[in-house]
Amino acid sequence: MNSRLQFLLESLRKLLRRNAISRVRKVLHKSRNEDVASVMRYLDEAQRHQVFDLLETNEDRSETLAELDENLFIEIVTTRPVEHMAQIISLMSVDDQTNLLSHLPEDVKVEILSLLTPEDVAELQEMLDYDRETAAGIMSTEYFSLEEDSTCAEAIEALQHAEDVEMAFYIYVVSRQEKLTGVVSLRALLMNPPATPLAEIKTQDTIYVRQDQDQEEVAQLAARYNLLAIPVVDDKQKMLGIVTIDDVIDVIREEATEDILKMAGADETAYDDSSAWSNFRTRAPWLFATWMGGLAASVLIGLYEHQLQKEVALAAFIPIVLGMGGNVGSQTATIIVRGLATGRVEYGLGAQYLVRELTIGGMLGIFYGILLALYSAVRYYDGQPLALAFTVGLSIWASMLTAAIVGASTPLFFHRLKIDPAIATGPLVTTAVDVLGILVYFLFAQWFMEI
């Protein structure tokens, strides 16, 4: 938290404790609503409601509400008079309304919809029907479009009277059938003679997305072409809205967080106020794969009980053989999963990456294998030091090599099947490495130690 927010939070806490209402009002008046929203999560529930009440206008309340974390806006909306909330919500932009309503409990949503104007409801219903993860799901319907034969002067005139147009940097040029045909930048408007028709200065090769394209693709396009907003069209090229850069940033952020958490078998609820129980349910299934892998390892070890009895030193190296394999496996898997997500790893080049990871895994295996072989020979010099050294050294090498192959090929394979590699890779790699590691270990042991 930066010092500006820290200061705001401390002032609010102090003044609320002293019940210095008019001074709280003054502080809120001087603050940006985004900042107020940011610090609200560190206040307790009663203070949060007080601050929300003490905001100057319903516009401020609406802006603050739009910036709040999901669990907080649900808390506020569901515990206050629905009429008042409907008034505040009606002041939001359609995309913020959609986002908020789609997260509310069904009954509250219905009640609020019943209090909005029929036009608002019609537009909202349409937006609520779109999949939240698509271009249409994150678009704003407040954009600025004109027909092709409008002139620059008309465009400037229209722009001066436009209201409610979210960040107008581009004028979208449409045909009479509302089909998107090009884009004109605000700067181009200023640089050309007033009488120039937009058709003459519009871009020829417009980047746009279809309504059902994944939000991640939209973010990639905006980043690649450095666009401030991307138009969204339907199957017939009719313009529906725009996805603005601030939403693109949110998408990039969220998708990165989602990927990181997914690879660890968790999700966003880890940060919510949701109960430990709901977290338990999210995280338990992923661990079940680890449990199954561990169980399989234990069954296998059970089969070699006789050998272990003869050479109990073998037990001491099981954790390190599995641990090194497991970690190389997850290292490799992480590199490939993130590479696929950012486009740095291409499925078409899969074989190339496989060879590369195999080489690195093999090199790491040789290094750590030799290291452990030396240690084991010194530690158990009174038994069969050479045989044990070969067993543990080669096992580490084989386990790390196998892990690199499994870690690199699993995400590529899932990507091919269009299954999200971030979810599926972790547990599979763990399990495979556990089972293969133990097998390899006891096979080498039987071979070298004649047990």
Next chain:
Amino acid sequence: MNSRLQFLLESLRKLLRRNAISRVRKVLHKSRNEDVASVMRYLDEAQRHQVFDLLETNEDRSETLAELDENLFIEIVTTRPVEHMAQIISLMSVDDQTNLLSHLPEDVKVEILSLLTPEDVAELQEMLDYDRETAAGIMSTEYFSLEEDSTCAEAIEALQHAEDVEMAFYIYVVSRQEKLTGVVSLRALLMNPPATPLAEIKTQDTIYVRQDQDQEEVAQLAARYNLLAIPVVDDKQKMLGIVTIDDVIDVIREEATEDILKMAGADETAYDDSSAWSNFRTRAPWLFATWMGGLAASVLIGLYEHQLQKEVALAAFIPIVLGMGGNVGSQTATIIVRGLATGRVEYGLGAQYLVRELTIGGMLGIFYGILLALYSAVRYYDGQPLALAFTVGLSIWASMLTAAIVGASTPLFFHRLKIDPAIATGPLVTTAVDVLGILVYFLFAQWFMEI
């Protein structure tokens, strides 16, 4: 890769193979330079150079070069006549030049600098001195500023004649001493009477960053306040440049990738054409911590050799006890590390998160402990089933609980010490969980099984 790029890549490959030079030229002419840069990495080196040569103008070459991945632009710049490259580089914006030059080998950089104009070099030298991870390191010096007494009409007029101004959405208002005093949006210019002085319509509360602020903070500000560009000032509030939203997106992307790779003990070189050997050197140290943890576990198991001899079934459950602990530990650590990076977890609330992760870890431990206790009692019913069940059940529980504590507290602790939690957490958690897991396991075994 989207179908547009796929198509471009395939056309280029086919035409280059056939040596259909004029058709390659035509394809390149119709394509966006960003797209050409994107597909160049999938061509082989000879084709890459051919494409670069066949681009229409030096402007196209300069734009393409600016969009290339680091290893590719180094390849191109270092293998071609330095005079030609200097010409092309001189066409780039200063921030692109800085980025490119800072990645080149020292001798090539010096040679290119010697071929640029003295003014360019002066500006570049200054930029090259800034830390690449700060606001100044990623800023562009091409922005649009005017003094406070300029009018809207003058601003529009000046804007129409401005060249080389990267994405002008804001007019920065400065004092006679070049100090930043406010911002005027392009839209505000159009909405106000031509004679209005900028001082009257500028924002009162301008968001800006100091030159040495971390790039991640800049990205967070831009995202929080939905800004298209953030002005960068020096200690005396003098304006130095702007960080534009496209650079902010790159920062957010890179930082997320960096964090993900760091947690797995790897870095960006994993995607470069750098040798397997250099990858080995990056990844080996992180694995060394795992190796040490495994070794410590093996030493501990060695101490309990006598007990293992008596009850060899114990060996079978070592991997699952350590594996479950390790995975809960890394799950918890991932949640906290990412939470700290995105601001979802605040250090001030550390205790709260600790309690929460402890509860979840405990619940998961109880669940999987009972599951494993049941299995062990059934599997080894002919030994001391009850004692073994208690041993493994309680060990899993204790190991998962410990792992949750270590996994949650380690990143919070490193964050407090201002050490990047993403680097340090992984190895420490693995090692701690291995050692503590084994200790707990054999302590329970001694207690319940009287060995």
